[in-house]
Amino acid sequence: MPGTVERWGLSTDLAVLDRLVQVRGRSIVDVGCGAGALARSLAERGAAVLGVEPDPVQAERNRDAPETDGVRFAEGRAEALPVDDGAVDGVIFGRSLHHVPEAAMRPALREAQRVLGSGGFLYVLEPVMEGAFSAVMKPFHDETEVRRQAREALAESAPLFGSVREIHYEVERRFESHAAFVDLFSGLSYNSYGADAVRSESVKRLFEAGRTEEGDYAFLQPMRVDLFHTERE
Secondary structure (H helix, E strand, O other): OOOOOEEEEEOOHHHHHHHHOOOOOOEEEEEOOOOOHHHHHHHHOOOEEEEEEOOHHHHHHHHHOOOOOOEEEEEOEOOEOOOOOOOEEEEEEEOOHHHOOHHHHHHHHHHHHHHEEEEEEEEEEEEOOOHHHHHHHOOOOOOHHHHHHHHHHHHHHHHHOOOEEEEEEEEEEEEOOHHHHHHHHHOOOOOOOOHHHHOOHHHHHHHHOOEOOOOOEEEEEEEEEEEEEOOOO
């Protein structure tokens, strides 16, 4: 892994991605695509995107959603992508590598190498379990261990790829109300906690600490991107 960390301050996930990679005209696999927000944003930028989602409930929702030009969805796992060898220009794990079971993390990264063509890129975006937003999340969804596992798998898999950059930045997470926060995190079928855990008094007290003068709620969340490139022939 690189010795130099680039620190970019407050930004957004898409602004960072736009600075780091050019996606127009490129074929990209969005691994663990969730509801497809990133996949659709990539398509708007001119990419041809395959969103792969392992959760059967969310995958069914994706199949039933209105079609988006440039986006296809498939149900599948990160370690068994429905893609031919060397067939794509980019693989993105957008906040998803830590959702891969630990035993499958390294196979999933080898799978990314398999499907990437020469000169392609692997883009791994992971939240850092620090800061105000993580403090609110920890009582009902503490991902400290799985994110550590993802970091170790990524470090061990780095030799599979060529050049690498490490970028740290922060995003601001804003919510109109605690109810909006509960609605969002209770509706994620791929997580195991229930709505009661999200709306608990302990979480609500932590959430109230983020109240702004405007009356909504804002929290900073540290983020990290590791960008790898395959070698050109």
